Amino acid sequence: MNSVDRPPRDHPLRVALLGCGVVxxxxxxRLTRDADELARRVGVPLELVAIAVRDVARERDLDVPAELFTDDAEALVRSGDLDIVIEVLGGIEPAGDLIRAALDHGASVVTANKALLADQGADLFAVAEKAERDLSFEAAIAGAIPIVRPLRESLAGDRVSRVLGIVNGTTNYILDQMSTLGQSFDEALAEAQRLGYAEADPTADVDGHDAAAKAALLAGLAFHTNLTLDDVHCEGIRSVTAEAVRSASEMGSVVKLLAICEQIETPDGPAVSARVHPAMVPLSHPLASVRGAFNAVFVESEAAGQLMFYGPGAGGAPTASAVLGDVVSVARNRVSDVFGPGETSHADVELVPIGRARTQYHLVVDVDDRAGVLATIAQEFARFGVSIRTLRQEGHDSDAQLVIVTHEAEDESLAATVEGLRGLDVVRGVSSVMRVEGGQ
Incomplete structure (x- = not known):
């Protein structure tokens, strides 16, 4: 293994930045403006020595010497002359190869790249451990919200059972607009794009991929196991209708896109499930009050009980706050001749599909309004071992709607019940299906 070299007390730590977008x-x-304060916090100065970008000639709203910019990121990270590399390029490559090279050539790394860590995290953490360098990623999950350290360190002596998160500000803003203003999905998305909350191509956000990458990281931290994006069940919010949002309101709930990571007891022992999907959340749950583009992560643990972490989950300043928090922590480790706790994957637990997770369904079923319909519907629920918690009938003439909320059951049984209902002669269609989460 490489040794961790302690820099002289009066020797600045050399910092390089990969990427110079918003974050x-x-x-x-902040590295340049707050240099004196950061030096006091670390114990030695932090010197920004290079910024790797694609186009060095591009004009930027940044008061730093032009000679700091380089378009040769590969040579920069392989120089062996850096103490800390900050990666905010995004994407899988070249970010992954650059981080590996930086670690191999003696630098500790701070990254905000959730997609990369969800794809290659296990390998990157192994490289960092072999190199005896830090690989920190507080900004990768929920912007300014501190959640990595609480899960990795503060709750290291506790047993986490469940993590529920609103970890994508774009989708939370869209759903909040639909709930509070009665907008359609398309109207709310257009407004989010106008305000800069959503990209011109919002696929990663509205289809749930961004939240799923964060769910993989959250599950790994909470349950000490390796997950990738492929291990996370993912559904977005495109199918959420104004009618579903209204129905949620009528039952004292709001619709949120949730990342849910939980430990499930099976006959073979504990297993882990990770999923992202829209769900109705009761107003009594703290996550229901998360408005606009804000994020929140709700943790349930054996000893500490219920904890919630809330704040801005995106944007240049909030994300930079989390990045610089990692930079200060990593820099202190370099000065003290140590490297911090890595990621642990000691728990050899089974990863189970969403079908094994327990949840509730909210259904809107269009039926013929005639005698015997309710009995037929009830028999179909009983066939799959699912019980009905509440049932409300609406409609007129020969048409009727049944609004049904189930008791908790395994998702595969609930899904089978929905398919069974669709095959009944008395059912004209199942017009809305949504899970219900966060019941107290």
Whole structure:
């Protein structure tokens, strides 16, 4: 293994930045503007020595010497002359190879790249451990919200049972607009794009991929096991209708896109499930009050009980706050001749599909309004071992709607019940299906 070299007390730590977009620009600005304060916190100065970008000639709103910019990120991270590399490029490659090279050549790394960590995290953490360097990623999950350290360190002596998160500000803003203003999905998305909350191509957000990458990281932290994006069940919010949002309101709930990571007891022992999907959340649950583009993560543990972490989950300044928190922590480790706790994957637990998770369903079933319909519907629920918690009938003439909320059951049984209902002669269609989560 490489040894961790302690820099002289009066020797600045050399910092390089990979990427200078919204987040990178804010990180560079704060590294230079707050240099004296950061030096006091670390014990030695932090010197920004290079910024790797694609186009060095591009004009930027950043007051740093032009000679700091380089378009040769590969040579920069392989120089062996860096103490800390900050990666805010995004994407899988070249970010992954650059991080590996930086670690192999003696630098500790701070990254905000959730997609990369969800795809290659196990390998990258192994490289960091072999190199005896830090690989920190507080900004990768929920912007300014501190959640990595609480799960990895503060709750290290506890047993976490469940993590529920609103970890994508774009989708939370869209659903909040639909709930409070009665907008359709398309109207709310257009407004989010106008305000800059959503990209021109919002696929990663509205289809749940961004939240799923974060769910993989959260599950790994909470349950000490390796998960990738492929291990996370993912559903987005495109199918959420104004009618579903209204129905949620009528039952004292709101619709949220949730990342849910939980430990499930099976006959063979504990297993882990990770999923992302829209769900109705009762107003009594703290996550129901998370408005606009804010994020929140709700943790349930054996000893500490219920904890919630709340704040802005995206944007240049909030994300830069989390990045610089990691930079200070990593820098202190370099000065003290140590490296911090890595990721643990000691728990050899089974990863189970969403069908094994327990949840509730909210259903809107269009039926013929005639005698015997309710009995037929009830028999179909009983066939799959699912019980009905509440049932409300609406409609007129020969048409009727049944609004049904089930008791908790395994998701595969609930899904089978829905398919069974669709095959009944008395059922004209199942017009809405949504899970219900967060019941107290």
């Amino acid at each position: 990178g620009t804010e990180v560079a600005r």
